Amino acid sequence: MAGCLYFTCHRPTYSGPLSLLLKASPLIDELALYDVVNTPGVAADLSHISSVAKITGYLPKDDGLKHALTGADIVVIPAGIPRKPGMTRDDLFKINAGIVKTLVEGIAQFAPKAFTLVISNPVNSTVPIAAEVLKAAGVFDPKRLFGVTTLDVVRAETFTQEYSGKKNASEATIPVIGGHSGETIVPLFSKVSPNFQIPTERYEDLVKRVQFGGDEVVQAKDGAGSATLSMAFAGFRFAEAVLKASQGVKGVVEPTFVYLPGVPGGDTIAKATGVDFFSTPIELGPNGAEKAINILDGVTPREQELLNACIKGLEGNIKKGIEFAQNPP
Numbered sequence: 001m002a003g004c005l006y007f008t009c010h011r012p013t014y015s016g017p018l019s020l021l022l023k024a025s026p027l028i029d030e031l032a033l034y035d036v037v038n039t040p041g042v043a044a045d046l047s048h049i050s051s052v053a054k055i056t057g058y059l060p061k062d063d064g065l066k067h068a069l070t071g072a073d074i075v076v077i078p079a080g081i082p083r084k085p086g087m088t089r090d091d092l093f094k095i096n097a098g099i100v101k102t103l104v105e106g107i108a109q110f111a112p113k114a115f116t117l118v119i120s121n122p123v124n125s126t127v128p129i130a131a132e133v134l135k136a137a138g139v140f141d142p143k144r145l146f147g148v149t150t151l152d153v154v155r156a157e158t159f160t161q162e163y164s165g166k167k168n169a170s171e172a173t174i175p176v177i178g179g180h181s182g183e184t185i186v187p188l189f190s191k192v193s194p195n196f197q198i199p200t201e202r203y204e205d206l207v208k209r210v211q212f213g214g215d216e217v218v219q220a221k222d223g224a225g226s227a228t229l230s231m232a233f234a235g236f237r238f239a240e241a242v243l244k245a246s247q248g249v250k251g252v253v254e255p256t257f258v259y260l261p262g263v264p265g266g267d268t269i270a271k272a273t274g275v276d277f278f279s280t281p282i283e284l285g286p287n288g289a290e291k292a293i294n295i296l297d298g299v300t301p302r303e304q305e306l307l308n309a310c311i312k313g314l315e316g317n318i319k320k321g322i323e324f325a326q327n328p329p
């Protein structure tokens with residue numbers, strides 16, 4: 001599998017560790033890095049690692065974007081600027097929306113069949129932007145476009161160990177659905193499998209930590225950015241899931257932010273939520289998102305409240321992305 005990873009951050013952020021994980025993966029035989037600076041050096045450094053992937057680094061000059069993308073089976077986009085304390089992910093929209101739009105225009109032209117994994121924030125808006133760009137180019141396949149929300153699942157697994165006192169909570173499947181920012185992130189602890197109890201008095205705290213885990217890192221880094229290492233871990237976990245499923249591994253399910261009407265089973269969820277873009281467990285396969293799994297039935301009244309707030313937030317985020325793509329400033 002050939003992969004392409006965009007940097008476009010002007011700084012060593014999660015694209016560094018993420019490219020290291022991808023370079024080390026036996027599932028990738030070619031890895032192309034693209035950014036406005038630094039990629040030749042990073043690629044030279046990574047090229048000394050004795051894994052199978054052949055690595056190249058491109059800059060915008062000499063048709064770098066075209067060369068990085070041509071032949072890519074999977075494209076991961078962590079591009080853009082990170083948050084500073086006090087900022088929401090939506091505050092990044094002004095800069096990151098344009099970056100994602102330009103990069104996806106490149107994908108539409110040079111790698112229209114690639115699985116496209118968007119990490120760039122605000123994911124709730126950048127994925128609708130990507131969908132609009134691909135649609136306008138006549139190459140949109142909703143089964144191949146994913147917003148990466150895996151870090152929310154990883155955080156839920158991690159914090160649950162602490163709050164439940166269960167050391168093996170990370171082995172449980174903890175669905176986190178909705179979107180990827182604050183109140184749009186909805187952990188469904190009633191749907192954990194195998195089932196276990198969170199002490200009632202700790203439930204609200206746990207939900208809040210999952211929803212606002214990104215802020216903890218932004219505050220701790222104190223102006224130096226947001227989560228990079230944990231995001232690299234999560235981005236790699238999702239990329240690996242897509243790759244494994246594309247190579248025929250069965251039963252691969254991960255929550256991810258998709259365009260519901262274009263994924264089998266997604267219509268029911270779109271109807272129930274009233275939004276077209278939503279993160280829900282997706283069964284992955286050779287063609288990407290093979291099936292959207294509806295886990296909305298039987299949620300608790302508190303989870304329904306969380307979902308209502310999520311949907312309200314998502315509606316605005318999605319609309320903003322679509323309007324930007326349709327009428328760029």
Ligand code: LMR
Binds near residue numbers: 089121151
């Ligand atoms: C995260 O969840 O850590 C990332 O989306 C980065 C951020 O801005 O919080």
